[in-house]
Structures are given as structure tokens and as C-alpha cells.
Amino acid sequence: MRTIVILAIVAAFFTALIFGGNYALRLATIFAMYATLALSWNIIGGLAGYPSFATAAFFGLGTYASAILQSSGMPMLLAWPLGGLTAAVFAAVIGLAILHLKGHYFAIANLALVEVLRELVNINDRLTGGGMGLNLPVTQGGVTQQAVYFLAAMLALAVITLLSAAAVHRGKLGFALRCIQQNEDAAVMLGVNARLYKAAAFTLSAVFPGMAGGIYASWVHYIDPSDVFDILLSVKPLVMVLVGGLGTLFGPVIGAAVFLALEEAVWRSFLTVHAAVLGALIVALILFLPHGLMSINRRRLGAGRT
Amino acid sequence: MIYLQVLANGLVLGGLYAAIAVGFSLVWGVLNVINLLHGSFIILGAYVAFFAHAFYGVHPFLSAPLAGLLLFAIGYSLQGAVINRVIRAPVLMTLTLTFGLDLLLNNAMLLLFKADYRKVVLDPPLGSIVLGPIVLPLDRIAVMILALLMTYGLYRLLRDSKLGRAIIAIRMDREAAALMGVDVMRMQAMTFAIGAFMAGAAGSLLSIIYPISPLNSITFLGKAFVICVIGGLGSVGGAIVGGIALGLIESLTALWFGQEYAVPISFALLVAFLAVRPTGLLGRRGYE
Amino acid sequence: MSALLEIDRVSRSFKGLRAIDDVSLKINAGEIVGLIGPNGAGKTTLVNLVTGMYPATVGHVRFNGQDITRLAPNRIAKLGIARTFQVVQPFPRMSVGDNIAAGALFAGGSGSLADARRRAMELAQQVSIADLFDQPAETLTLARRKRLELAKSLAMSPKILFLDEVNAGLNHVEIDDALRLIGRISQSGITIVVIEHVMKVVLSISTRLVVLHHGQLIADGLPEVVVRDGRVAEAYLGKRYVEASRGAPA
Numbered sequence: 001m002r003t004i005v006i007l008a009i010v011a012a013f014f015t016a017l018i019f020g021g022n023y024a025l026r027l028a029t030i031f032a033m034y035a036t037l038a039l040s041w042n043i044i045g046g047l048a049g050y051p052s053f054a055t056a057a058f059f060g061l062g063t064y065a066s067a068i069l070q071s072s073g074m075p076m077l078l079a080w081p082l083g084g085l086t087a088a089v090f091a092a093v094i095g096l097a098i099l100h101l102k103g104h105y106f107a108i109a110n111l112a113l114v115e116v117l118r119e120l121v122n123i124n125d126r127l128t129g130g131g132m133g134l135n136l137p138v139t140q141g142g143v144t145q146q147a148v149y150f151l152a153a154m155l156a157l158a159v160i161t162l163l164s165a166a167a168v169h170r171g172k173l174g175f176a177l178r179c180i181q182q183n184e185d186a187a188v189m190l191g192v193n194a195r196l197y198k199a200a201a202f203t204l205s206a207v208f209p210g211m212a213g214g215i216y217a218s219w220v221h222y223i224d225p226s227d228v229f230d231i232l233l234s235v236k237p238l239v240m241v242l243v244g245g246l247g248t249l250f251g252p253v254i255g256a257a258v259f260l261a262l263e264e265a266v267w268r269s270f271l272t273v274h275a276a277v278l279g280a281l282i283v284a285l286i287l288f289l290p291h292g293l294m295s296i297n298r299r300r301l302g303a304g305r306t
Numbered sequence: 307m308i309y310l311q312v313l314a315n316g317l318v319l320g321g322l323y324a325a326i327a328v329g330f331s332l333v334w335g336v337l338n339v340i341n342l343l344h345g346s347f348i349i350l351g352a353y354v355a356f357f358a359h360a361f362y363g364v365h366p367f368l369s370a371p372l373a374g375l376l377l378f379a380i381g382y383s384l385q386g387a388v389i390n391r392v393i394r395a396p397v398l399m400t401l402t403l404t405f406g407l408d409l410l411l412n413n414a415m416l417l418l419f420k421a422d423y424r425k426v427v428l429d430p431p432l433g434s435i436v437l438g439p440i441v442l443p444l445d446r447i448a449v450m451i452l453a454l455l456m457t458y459g460l461y462r463l464l465r466d467s468k469l470g471r472a473i474i475a476i477r478m479d480r481e482a483a484a485l486m487g488v489d490v491m492r493m494q495a496m497t498f499a500i501g502a503f504m505a506g507a508a509g510s511l512l513s514i515i516y517p518i519s520p521l522n523s524i525t526f527l528g529k530a531f532v533i534c535v536i537g538g539l540g541s542v543g544g545a546i547v548g549g550i551a552l553g554l555i556e557s558l559t560a561l562w563f564g565q566e567y568a569v570p571i572s573f574a575l576l577v578a579f580l581a582v583r584p585t586g587l588l589g590r591r592g593y594e
Numbered sequence: 595m596s597a598l599l600e601i602d603r604v605s606r607s608f609k610g611l612r613a614i615d616d617v618s619l620k621i622n623a624g625e626i627v628g629l630i631g632p633n634g635a636g637k638t639t640l641v642n643l644v645t646g647m648y649p650a651t652v653g654h655v656r657f658n659g660q661d662i663t664r665l666a667p668n669r670i671a672k673l674g675i676a677r678t679f680q681v682v683q684p685f686p687r688m689s690v691g692d693n694i695a696a697g698a699l700f701a702g703g704s705g706s707l708a709d710a711r712r713r714a715m716e717l718a719q720q721v722s723i724a725d726l727f728d729q730p731a732e733t734l735t736l737a738r739r740k741r742l743e744l745a746k747s748l749a750m751s752p753k754i755l756f757l758d759e760v761n762a763g764l765n766h767v768e769i770d771d772a773l774r775l776i777g778r779i780s781q782s783g784i785t786i787v788v789i790e791h792v793m794k795v796v797l798s799i800s801t802r803l804v805v806l807h808h809g810q811l812i813a814d815g816l817p818e819v820v821v822r823d824g825r826v827a828e829a830y831l832g833k834r835y836v837e838a839s840r841g842a843p844a
Contacts (some may be wrong), residue, residue: 097581186683191671192703279409291364
């Protein structure tokens with residue numbers, strides 16, 4: 001069943017690209033970005049079970065690091081990975097302070113980080129432009145040419161993220177994270193270096209959103225703090241993974257597709273209430289489908305397969 | 307001597323802050339639910355006061371119990387209909403749920419009341435009193451006193467009433483409380499409702515100090531977080547200590563670094579506390 | 595010959611309560627040590643200390659000469675100290691096979707997940723739960739969970755194994771099976787410390803008996819000798835009973 005869904009998404013994706021024009025290109029780019037964010041979050045939130053709300057912090061850091069570097073003349077293709085690196089270093093350092101926290105406390109620490117970073121960026125306006133935002137150097141090429149270029153970039157990032165996530169899921173790190181999620185104390189007694197593995201997961205959950213932020217900044221040519229350090233950017237990937245299936249490999253991708261489809265539909269029909277509709281969707285998801293869309297499937301096929 | 311003024315400012319604010327946070331702390335400490343709607347509840351209470359004042363000339367201090375009751379009803383129904391279902395669920399679920407609910411409520415308020423900032427302007431204004439080198443606006447002092455009274459009221463309720471004892475029992479051990487005959491479901495709804503009451507009433511009080519808009523709800527939610535973590539969860543004492551601490555932190559930060567640093571520094575302290583002393587100054591252990 | 599594990603004047607307090615009080619103990623390779631004592635004597639606390647769950651407040655723990663007093667639990671596990679838990683601690687939603695493989699992969703020296711799973715199958719067969727290899731651990735009955743717990747700790751390739759109340763909740767037949775299993779484990783070269791309540795069980799397999807009471811070590815020696823020690827009887831039965839039974843005719 002899952003393979004059918006994935007193939008359907010891929011097919012829809014390429015159809016839209018061929019026939020959809022610039023609008024479809026834009027949508028596809030956002031899908032690639034969402035998939036990247038969701039896949040990354042899944043590593044710390046889904047596999048390790050640590051409810052991270054820091055995605056917005058990592059994304060925002062990536063946008064600003066990359067934008068500031070580009071303002072000093074650095075080419076995009078170099079600035080983007082450095083944006084990712086900035087986010088990763090931040091995650092590694094902050095992880096030392098907060099990864100020993102559990103549950104609510106961990107979540108709050110994350111939320112607070114996003115707020116602190118946003119305000120710090122706002123305040124240091126000489127470097128970051130503050131509340132006025134930052135403009136990025138204009139890219140060459142016509143509208144469609146640029147659209148294709150950035151889609152390719154985001155898509156490449158999404159594929160890299162997916163491959164990395166696959167490596168994690170199938171390898172020792174993923175195995176360790178699953179143990180940590182199900183019984184961290186027992187895992188440690190069994191020889192799992194939980195501190196190290198959690199830090200690795202947290203850092204991995206930061207590097208790709210950081211790069212996505214870099215690409216995003218170049219794509220939209222203008223960033224400001226409330227735009228990129230937005231809590232919604234932390235919550236949406238989470239919801240996408242919940243929709244698609246927590247802790248699974250392709251769940252985040254499926255969830256990103258479904259979520260984007262819903263979001264676009266809602267934006268176009270209910271502009272003034274789109275936040276409320278999103279809220280209602282989240283509530284409905286948590287109350288009725290906490291295991292994501294894949295669980296409808298299982299119920300219909302009959303319970304029994306875990 | 308400017309320090310005395312700053313200190314006084316901080317303390318006065320602290321009383322109000324305690325009232326803002328105590329309901330949040332109660333819900334978190336007893337139900338293990340972080341109510342992300344808390345900020346919106348406060349704003350809703352503020353709107354009740356604003357409209358009561360604008361249309362009927364009712365003083366916000368009088369609207370406070372009214373706002374409280376309205377929020378109590380909303381809280382009680384919300385808990386029964388929605389929140390009860392996720393009480394035992396992992397943190398991820400409860401946080402995301404209340405986040406979604408808050409999106410709904412906030413958007414509804416934006417539609418109903420628009421994003422414009424409103425302020426209750428008292429006519430005639432209350433003026434200030436001068437105590438030696440310190441100048442204190444009377445409206446803030448009045449708010450502080452009322453806020454502290456409200457908080458004290460909650461304290462007595464928790465300590466002395468049957469309802470209060472039941473709630474504390476649930477906080478200590480839900481299963482044992484159930485075995486002792488406590489109607490856990492109803493008490494949980496009551497706890498959430500009381501938390502909402504405090505938020506609504508506090509919102510009314512602060513309508514004469516802060517400008518009100520649905521865009522503001524996150525500000526108060528953030529303050530509630532900081533107060534609970536720094537002060538300690540689940541106890542009135544923790545909310546008071548945390549409230550005063552935050553009041554002082556904000557005043558001192560404004561003095562030393564500038565007003566715009568107040569929020570980021572208080573959040574940075576939040577993270578620092580979480581890193582080294584998550585149970586807060588008063589040290590009572592909240593839920594993880 | 596130096597001891598495999600040396601507990602040297604170790605104490606541990608919890609908020610003023612002395613759970614372990616100046617305990618010294620040397621365990622040699624190849625022994626099967628029975629660790630007994632009334633409830634609350636500190637037996638599990640001692641195991642927690644040795645395996646690194648929390649450090650001793652005073653004293654040192656040495657393993658093969660190396661000071662492990664402040665080492666993190668996962669490193670102690672890798673050095674070769676394993677334990678089972680009184681209340682079993684599986685990874686509930688992972689399969690039996692993966693549960694055991696975890697031990698092999700993270701402490702037992704298996705180089706890859708595939709190797710670890712192979713080793714897990716061997717061990718599952720040894721403890722007779724191979725037929726449940728792909729079942730989620732949470733579906734197992736208590737007796738089987740205990741065997742899973744045992745297999746996990748064996749997968750860690752330990753040099754010394756602490757068995758904390760492996761027999762709690764088992765019936766006579768299951769206990770006999772467990773004892774035979776422990777015997778085989780000892781023969782394979784692993785030093786064992788058995789924490790037990792049931793005297794008959796611990797007496798039948800131990801080469802040495804150590805008794806804890808109120809966090810203190812009150813007896814240490816051959817089982818036949820320790821059992822007749824007056825202080826041990828007092829610890830279990832109380833002073834008055836022992837004095838009364840001494841006064842009564844034989």
C-alpha cells in the first residue's frame with residue numbers, strides 16, 4: 001500500500017511539473033522543503049522520541065548565516081552548506097545543555113530557543129538588518145529559469161536528506177535511537193552511549209533544515225526574523241510526520257505531501273481563517289488519527305500486523 | 307537610587323505576573339498538560355473587560371470575576387470534550403493538541419475583534435503615589451493588590467476546601483486519589499477550569515496596563531513559561547516567587563541593556579534554569 | 595590472584611539515608627556468589643552502584659584493577675559487567691530478537707547489526723525463546739520475559755553477571771529450569787552474583803554467600819557456615835525470635 005502511495009506522489013509531482021507552470025514549480029519547491037524539514041525532525045522526534053520544537057531555530061539560523069555570508073560576497077553554493085553547518089554546530093552545543101531533559105522540559109527549552117534567537121536577530125540589526133529584514137543578492141536568469149534552479153536545489157537537498165534518513169533508520173544509530181525511545185535507562189545499562197547518539201540525532205535534525213533555510217533565503221530574496229524564526233515552522237514538520245507515521249522512513253514524505261495539499265487548498269479557499277482550519281486539522285489529527293494516515297489502512301486490512 | 311525604582315517596578319509587576327502564571331502552573335503541575343491556550347485565555351479575559359468598559363462603563367476590576375467565570379465555563383467544556391482524551395498521551399500529542407486549539411481560538415479572536423491594539427483608558431486616571439525616591443502608578447499597585455488577593459484566594463481554595471484537597475491528591479498520585487473516591491475526571495475538568503478562570507480574571511486586570519490584541523497572547527504565554535520554570539511548578543508559592551523573579555529580571559534588564567533585551571534574556575534564563583535546575587527556585591518537582 | 599570485582603569500603607546515601615554502609619567485598623572469577631538479605635537491605639542498590647546507575651558517595655569499585663567508581667553505565671557495560679532487573683526492562687515494541695541483539699551490538703562486541711542478530715538467535719535458542727524471535731517483547735509472559743532479560747545480558751558477553759531476583763514470580767518447574775541455566779552460564783566462564791530471596795534456591799547453586807542487612811555486610815563465606823551465623827538469623831527473623839528459640843528445648 002505504502003509503495004503505491006509513494007509512486008502516486010512521485011507521479012503527481014512530475015505531472016505537475018510538466019504541466020503546471022511556475023505555480024507548480026513553486027509548489028514543488030515547497031514540497032521538497034517540507035519533506036526535508038519533516039524527514040529531519042523525524043530523526044529526533046520520531047526515532048529518538050524527543051519532542052523537538054527547534055526546527056524553526058535551525059531553519060532561521062541557516063537563512064541568516066547563509067544570507068550574511070552572501071552579502072559579503074560568498075557564492076550561494078558555498079553559503080548554503082555553511083548555513084547548514086552553522087545550524088549543526090548550534091545544535092551540537094545547545095544539545096549539551098538540554099538533551100538530558102525529558103518530555104515537557106525539553107520541548108519548552110526548544111521553544112524558548114526559537115524565541116531567543118529571533119529576538120537576538122532582531123536586536124543585532126547592524127549585522128542582520130533587524131526587523132527591517134535582509135535582502136539577498138539577486139540571482140541571474142529569468143523567472144522560470146530561477147524557479148527551476150531553486151526547485152532543483154531543494155529537491156537535491158530533499159533527496160540527500162532522504163538518503164541520510166534511510167542510512168540512519170537502517171543502521172546502528174537508528175537502532176540505538178529506537179532503544180533510547182522505548183527505554184532509555186535500560187538502553188544505557190545495555191551499553192548504549194545515549195548522550196552521544198542523542199547529540200548525533202539532534203545535530204542531524206539541524207543540518208538539513210539549516211541548508212533548507214539557506215536555499216529558501218536565496219529563493220525568496222528577502223528574509224526577516226518573524227518570517228523565519230516562526231514557531232509554525234517547528235510545528236508543521238511535526239504535524240506532517242504525525243500525519244504520515246511517526247518514526248517511519250517514508251512517513252514524513254507522505255505527510256509533507258498531504259499537508260501541503262491541504263494547506264494550499266485551505267489557503268485558496270479560507271484565507272482569513274486558514275490558521276483556524278490548520279488548528280482544527282491538528283486537533284482532529286491528534287484526537288482521531290494519532291498514528292497517522294497509515295493507521296486507517298491497517299484498520300481496514302484488519303488489526304494484527306504490528 | 308534608580309535601583310530602588312527598578313526594584314519597586316519589578317515587585318509591583320511581580321504580583322500581576324504571579325496571577326498570570328498560577329493557573330498555568332496548576333494545570334501543568336496537576337494534569338501534566340501544558341496549556342498553550344493560556345495566553346489566549348488571558349487575552350479573552352482582557353477583551354471581556356475592554357468591551358464591558360467600552361459599552362457599559364464597567365470597571366475592569368469588576369469585570370475580572372465575570373471574565374473569570376466565562377473562561378471557567380470555556381475551560382470546563384474544553385477539558386471535558388477534548389483535553390481529557392489526551393491526558394495520558396505523550397508530551398508530543400498534548401502540546402500539539404493545545405497548539406492546534408490555540409490556533410483556532412486565536413484566529414477566532416482575530417476575526418471577531420481584529421488585530422488592532424485596544425487599551426482600557428480609565429477616566430479619571432488613577433495617578434501615582436510618591437514614596438520617597440520611588441514613583442508608583444496607582445493603577446499598577448491596585449492591579450498588583452488584586453492579583454495577589456486572587457492568588458491568595460486560590461491558595462486557600464487549594465488548601466482548605468474539599469475541592470482543593472482533591473486536586474492536590476490527584477497531583478500527588480492519580481491512582482491513589484481515584485481509589486480514595488475522588489472523581490478524577492471531574493476534578494481534572496475543575497482544575498483546567500480554575501486555571502482558565504485565573505487566566506481570564508488576570509487578563510481583565512491587566513487590560514488597564516497592557517495593550518490588548520490577539521497578537522499579544524504569545525507574550526503572556528511566554529511569561530507564564532518563564533515564571534513556572536524559574537519559580538517551580540504546581541504550587542502557588544512557585545508562581546509568586548517566579549512572578550517576582552520575572553518582574554525583577556525584566557526591570558533590571560531594561561535598565562542595564564535596554565527594554566528590547568527583556569524578553570530574550572528572560573528566555574535565555576529559562577533555558578539556563580532548565581539546563582541546571584529544572585525544578586525551579588522553589589524546587590517542587592513538576593512532571594517531566 | 596587479584597579479584598575480578600573489588601568493592602572497597604563503599605557507601606551510598608540518599609538524602610541522608612544510608613542505603614549502603616561501608617561495604618567491602620571481593621569477587622573472584624568463576625564464583626557463584628549468592629547475595630541475600632531481608633527486604634530493603636540494599637542488595638539492588640549495591641548492584642546499581644557497581645553497574646554505574648549512580649556513583650558511590652564514599653569508596654571505590656574496581657574491575658580487573660580498573661577504578662570504575664565514576665564511570666558511565668554504558669562504559670561499564672562495555673567493560674563486561676551486566677545485570678538483569680528485578681522488574682524486567684525490555685524494549686516493548688521491538689522484537690525479541692532485536693532486544694537481544696541490542697545487548698550484542700552495544701556491549702557484546704558485535705560489529706554489525708547482522709552479526710548481532712545472528713548472535714541473538716543463538717542466545718534465544720540457549721534460553722528457549724527462539725520460537726518467539728520476531729514477536730514484540732511486550733507480548734511475552736513473565737517467565738519468558740525473564741529469559742529474554744537473561745538472554746539480553748548474556749548477549750553483552752559479560753565477565754560478571756548480576757542476576758537480580760530472576761526467580762520472582764516463577765513456579766517450581768520454572769525455577770528449576772532457571773537454576774540449570776545459571777549452572778550452564780557459570781560453566782561457560784561467567785562469574786555470577788545471584789540476588790535472591792528464596793533460601794533454598796540460593797543455597798543450591800552458590801559457592802559463597804554474602805549477607806546484607808541495613809546496608810551493611812554482616813556475613814561472607816561458605817553457605818553452610820553463613821547460614822548458621824547468629825547475626826544472619828537475627829537479620830531475617832529478628833532478635834527476639836532467635837533468643838526465644840535458643841531458650842526453647844532443641
